Amino acid sequence: MKVLWLCNLPTPDISEKLGASLSSGGGWIASLYDIMVSKNDIELFYVFPYGVDKETKGKTRSEFFGFSILKGKPTKYNPELEETFREYLLKINPDIIHIFGTEFAHQLSMTKAALGAGMQDRIVVSIQGLISYIAKHYTQGLSEKTIRGWTLRDLLRKDNILNQQRAFEKRGEFEKQTLSNVNHIIGRTTWDRACTNQINENANYYHIDETLRSGFYKKNWSFDKCKKHSIFISTADYPVKGAHYIIKAMPYVLKRFKDAHLYIAGRKFDTPKSIKSRLKLSSYPKHILDLIERLGLSNKVTFLGPLSEEKMIAQYLKSHVFVSPSVIENSPNSVCEAMLLGVPVVASSVGGVTDLLEHKKEGFIYQSTAEYMLSHYICEIFSSKATAELFSKNAKARAKKTHDIQKNADDVLKLYNDIAK
Secondary structure: OEEEEEOOOOOHHHHHHOOOOOOOOOHHHHHHHHHHOOOOOOEEEEEEEEEEOEOEEEEOOOEEEEEEEOOOOOOOOOHHHHHHHHHHHHHHOOOEEEEEOOOOHHHHHHHHHHHHOOOHHHEEEEOOOOHHHHHHHOOOOOOHHHHHOOOHHHHHHOOOHHHHHHHHHHHHHHHHHHHHOOOEEEEOOHHHHHHHHHHOOOOEEEEOOOOOOHHHHOOOOOOOOOOOOEEEEOOOOOHHHOHHHHHHHHHHHHHHOOOOEEEEEOOOOOOOOOHHHHHOOOHHHHHHHHHHHHOOOOOOEEEEEOOOHHHHHHHHHHOOEEEEOOOOOOOOHHHHHHHHHOOOEEEEOOOOHHHOOOEOOOEEEEOOOOHHHHHHHHHHHHOOHHHHHHHHHHHHHHHHHHOOHHHHHHHHHHHHHHHHO
């Protein structure tokens, strides 16, 4: 069976083949990729965005094709890419065209190319996030002044928070077109099923859970080894991830636990040491830093910067609690990773989170706008070893079933065979 994948990032082995100049990610895709390329009856073709105005192709464990992208124009559709994909599809004649995600214009290009090549019934789309719905929540918890404000960097790039939301909305139009033109959709939560059904009620929906990065299956959190009263969040890069809520919750936590400390992975934007570095700040990082300063938290928040898989695992294991304060999510991999390691979790009740985590059994879930409840639940875990260990045990047991590597791969293969037939 010939299977073509369209993904947003190269796999680690493709990155290495190309000189490791590209960031590899999509950890769960990489894990599934490892299984697929080991199958004798699967011939895999891997397609991904390579760079601005440049293409590449080659072979590692699969044939790959890196296509050209438009510079700085994520909200613009490129009709030339559609023709490139159509020629590629006609050359390969895949039995399955698996599109991972719907957030970018190139996913619509592949869908249209497949339609033009008479291959509509071979398309299956995996839902990651749903940008058309995420756009609705983008500015939750932010003041109008913050939403509409500008830094010098924002003015130069025409990219303040409001414009970022509008860009999500424009990209969401591509997403809706993509989903309206396919017959097969893979999802994993009540939220993504509800949203995709509203866009295309005639599509077949299949529940298939994700496989996580391999390293997360090998380690276990321990109460006795974690740094007590430490809080970890996986990113504060943009408003949807809700870092402003956890920062607002910190003063309440510190009233009860004076040694509490928040660690933030992802893009590092510590307080700028120079005027030049401050001028480079965009509105949301500036808002976060201003909030930290106003609440007197400068010595209570540490930005860790981007972390490799190994370092990310180490940080999870050091943490007393993992928090997901997002304003919207489908099934956040960070929550899934924490659960699989057994790290106690507090998560906002948004999107598909309630399909992953049972309140008071496997962690705590709180109303996303109620930072006072977030702080309460953090303190509940800090104050009870028994609660932390109970959540750790239950969450890990659930996550091992949800993210079973072999079962999830078998489910994908069964779907491929069903569609091909």
